[in-house]
Amino acid sequence: MKRKLYYLTLATISVIEYIPLYLAPSPPALQINGNGHLFKVHKLMTSGWKPWIEDWYAGYPFLRFYPPLSYLTAGVLGKVLGSDTKGYAATLMLTSFLGALALHHYLKSTGREPCISPLIFLLFPWHLTVSYIEGNFPRANAIHLAPLFLLSLYWLREKRERYLIASALGISIVALTHYSILPLLIITGILILWDDLRTMTALGNGIKVLGAVIGLTSFWYVPFLFDKKWVEFWNISENKALFKSFSLNPTLLKSPFGILLILLLLIFAIFAIKNLVDRKKVILAGLYLYLSLGFYSPTTWLYSFPLLSIVPPYRWFDLEALIIPLLIGESLKRVQRKSMVALVIIPFTVLAFMNVPKINPYPQDLIKICENIKEEPGDDWRIFVLTDVGEAINSYLPAICKKPTLNGWYHEGSPTKAGERRMIYILTYGGNLTPYLKAYAVRFLITPKEINGYEMVLRIGKYKVYKGDTSFFQPVSVIVMGKYYELPFDFVYIKDTKIISGQPNVVVLYIGQPSKEEESMLWKFIKNGGTVIWVPETKGEFLGIKAEIRAISNDELRSSLFNVSRFSPFSYNHRSWYAPVFSSNIVRPLISVGNYTLIGEVRIGNGTLYLAGGNLIFHALSYKSSYEISIIRALIGNMDKSTIVNYKLLERSDGRLVAEINSTERTLIRVSEAYYPYWKGYINGREVRLFRDYRTGLMIFTFPRNGTLVIEFKDPFLPLRRYSLVGWIILTAYLVIETGKTYKKRYLHSIFEGRR
Numbered sequence: 001m002k003r004k005l006y007y008l009t010l011a012t013i014s015v016i017e018y019i020p021l022y023l024a025p026s027p028p029a030l031q032i033n034g035n036g037h038l039f040k041v042h043k044l045m046t047s048g049w050k051p052w053i054e055d056w057y058a059g060y061p062f063l064r065f066y067p068p069l070s071y072l073t074a075g076v077l078g079k080v081l082g083s084d085t086k087g088y089a090a091t092l093m094l095t096s097f098l099g100a101l102a103l104h105h106y107l108k109s110t111g112r113e114p115c116i117s118p119l120i121f122l123l124f125p126w127h128l129t130v131s132y133i134e135g136n137f138p139r140a141n142a143i144h145l146a147p148l149f150l151l152s153l154y155w156l157r158e159k160r161e162r163y164l165i166a167s168a169l170g171i172s173i174v175a176l177t178h179y180s181i182l183p184l185l186i187i188t189g190i191l192i193l194w195d196d197l198r199t200m201t202a203l204g205n206g207i208k209v210l211g212a213v214i215g216l217t218s219f220w221y222v223p224f225l226f227d228k229k230w231v232e233f234w235n236i237s238e239n240k241a242l243f244k245s246f247s248l249n250p251t252l253l254k255s256p257f258g259i260l261l262i263l264l265l266l267i268f269a270i271f272a273i274k275n276l277v278d279r280k281k282v283i284l285a286g287l288y289l290y291l292s293l294g295f296y297s298p299t300t301w302l303y304s305f306p307l308l309s310i311v312p313p314y315r316w317f318d319l320e321a322l323i324i325p326l327l328i329g330e331s332l333k334r335v336q337r338k339s340m341v342a343l344v345i346i347p348f349t350v351l352a353f354m355n356v357p358k359i360n361p362y363p364q365d366l367i368k369i370c371e372n373i374k375e376e377p378g379d380d381w382r383i384f385v386l387t388d389v390g391e392a393i394n395s396y397l398p399a400i401c402k403k404p405t406l407n408g409w410y411h412e413g414s415p416t417k418a419g420e421r422r423m424i425y426i427l428t429y430g431g432n433l434t435p436y437l438k439a440y441a442v443r444f445l446i447t448p449k450e451i452n453g454y455e456m457v458l459r460i461g462k463y464k465v466y467k468g469d470t471s472f473f474q475p476v477s478v479i480v481m482g483k484y485y486e487l488p489f490d491f492v493y494i495k496d497t498k499i500i501s502g503q504p505n506v507v508v509l510y511i512g513q514p515s516k517e518e519e520s521m522l523w524k525f526i527k528n529g530g531t532v533i534w535v536p537e538t539k540g541e542f543l544g545i546k547a548e549i550r551a552i553s554n555d556e557l558r559s560s561l562f563n564v565s566r567f568s569p570f571s572y573n574h575r576s577w578y579a580p581v582f583s584s585n586i587v588r589p590l591i592s593v594g595n596y597t598l599i600g601e602v603r604i605g606n607g608t609l610y611l612a613g614g615n616l617i618f619h620a621l622s623y624k625s626s627y628e629i630s631i632i633r634a635l636i637g638n639m640d641k642s643t644i645v646n647y648k649l650l651e652r653s654d655g656r657l658v659a660e661i662n663s664t665e666r667t668l669i670r671v672s673e674a675y676y677p678y679w680k681g682y683i684n685g686r687e688v689r690l691f692r693d694y695r696t697g698l699m700i701f702t703f704p705r706n707g708t709l710v711i712e713f714k715d716p717f718l719p720l721r722r723y724s725l726v727g728w729i730i731l732t733a734y735l736v737i738e739t740g741k742t743y744k745k746r747y748l749h750s751i752f753e754g755r756r
Helices: 002-022 035-045 069-080 082-110 116-123 128-136 139-145 146-157 159-174 177-190 200-226 240-245 250-252 256-273 279-296 300-304 314-331 338-354 364-373 398-400 416-429 434-439 516-527 618-623 626-637 716-754
Strands: 381-383 443-446 455-460 462-469 473-475 478-482 507-511 531-535 539-540 545-552 574-583 588-594 596-604 609-612 645-653 656-664 667-674 680-681 686-688 698-703 706-714
Touching: 002 116, 002 128, 035 069, 035 082, 035 139, 035 240, 069 082, 069 139, 069 626, 082 116, 082 139, 082 146, 082 314, 082 455, 116 338, 128 139, 128 314, 128 645, 139 146, 146 159, 146 200, 146 314, 146 478, 159 177, 159 200, 177 279, 177 314, 200 716, 240 279, 240 338, 256 279, 256 338, 279 300, 279 314, 300 680, 314 516, 364 398, 364 443, 364 455, 364 462, 381 398, 381 596, 416 434, 434 443, 434 539, 473 645, 473 656, 507 516, 507 626, 516 531, 516 596, 516 609, 531 626, 545 609, 596 645, 609 626, 609 645, 680 698, 686 698, 698 706
Parallel strands: 381 443, 478 507, 507 531, 531 609
Antiparallel strands: 443 462, 455 462, 473 667, 539 545, 545 574, 574 596, 588 596, 596 609, 645 656, 656 706, 667 698, 680 686, 680 706
């Protein structure tokens, strides 16, 4: 009876701590990261786990780079409870209870006092800070399940199979909850359990369990590792702003929780000297607190080393939620007076509930805007929100508007993240935003800012809603190769010259020195009627035409076509501007500088090569010279065919696009969908190669005059889900059956003993 009452107490605390979240308004405005995680739960509830979703960014590999177990559990519970928010809260309740229960069984198995530490573990405020204040749903679950990992490691010393299977399942559960906590738990677990794990039995069992864990988790970790080049892992020490924001601010140590923590560490240090508590745990508690300071520590150089460079410093503090309760339990094991135990539990209870904030409803202005635009016809457009209420809040909008948004949460793995960031930079600091908005098929832009190029159609509260004409399939007229510059007009940036073959209707702007292979491809392109603009940045040679370096003076500029007096000064910090010019006799000068050609033209076969010296693009952008940019645009405009592309979008679903397309001529088309290597394209049933526009991250392909386009996302790793699922079913069933047999034997034995 006492044991059942104790378990009920643990469950009650777990529920009470997350009742405010369970009863939160729907939809809620969760803090910082919360709504980004909540949308993933919503998506699983409404659409299941598709490998690719349309709702975020320009398409997104769903749950490819964030362990899925928290979301899957919340999705199932949300289905049962009828709400994504309730499923989210119920998952946190469940994992916190399971963690406390695992800690209880670990302590009981190791002969330690089993009741105090689990209570402190549940009441330790940090996991509530992560859950409520930071809103990091999977990380909070991982903190909850940390004791399960410790118990699973302890089971490696067992010879009975059911314990090894339970160990594999426990480790796999934590591994599929949050990967960044794994190395920290492995280090902690090995150090705490060193005497138990260094035996040959434990080592042999560890190999067996590792094999099972690989099988159980391969459905997620294999694609994650294969596709890791798409993930932006931060090197903490190289990004000062991130390093600082991801470090534990020392002001926390001045709060009531921080003061209590420091006081406890001092007491534990004294106890460790007297051998009253485990010294290793005290050292780890102090070390993890120090490592969590990161930017604020006197040894910032430490974070350039492996592991420390990729783990956000404050996440070392997550392990305090496990170690401090263990140390408190060890310290109080000899205390007989219940008042002393209560004296420890009461302040933790108070501090825990101080970390539970009020949860507000979702911003009503954004809900009203959604009500106005969600009936807009068509499936070939997106909304984009730039507000001051937080990106994670905006990432939940597809659940309300029923329309995809260019917003999302966690750019890791977003194939278009570089282009989106450039767009946001332009939006924040000024510039021509329209090319990006149209490339991403953004029909509605919601922001408090003033925007040019789009028409304001609605104003609700402080937000303005702008509308623009967009197309999901866009003809490409300009290809940029070589060095990248952010130019104030639309273009695609490619790294594979094969795409220009058979594309007479595009202009190639090559910045820098082409390789021999590129030179050969460009020569064939020009000969067959294409146009190339070569913009060298140093001396070099292209198709037999040499670029030389000399000082350029505005006084020497001459042209019958362009107004050279409108050029910005060719000087750098009041010094001469040295840049490439051309002296070949086959070049027809369009702008001369002395006896050299600054901008010239050469006819080759059926096409044209333009030469642009003077580091013209760098010069134009440095001086913000719209006239110099207009010269580049004029060269491009000479061959701009203004291809017209009409289309009818027949299907746009997660991982599949179907459209009927008609073009006035064979052309290069950019589709407003993020490129990813598992997309397959078919035109009239024949496979077509898809390329990546490295400027926007979108897909581009060559299209004939008309036909039906089908683009499908074919994830090669999907079968792994079935294989891992079979493993989960078999091992879980075996564990349940064997555990049931054990409890049945105990029950029958107790009855027999009672009759005797």
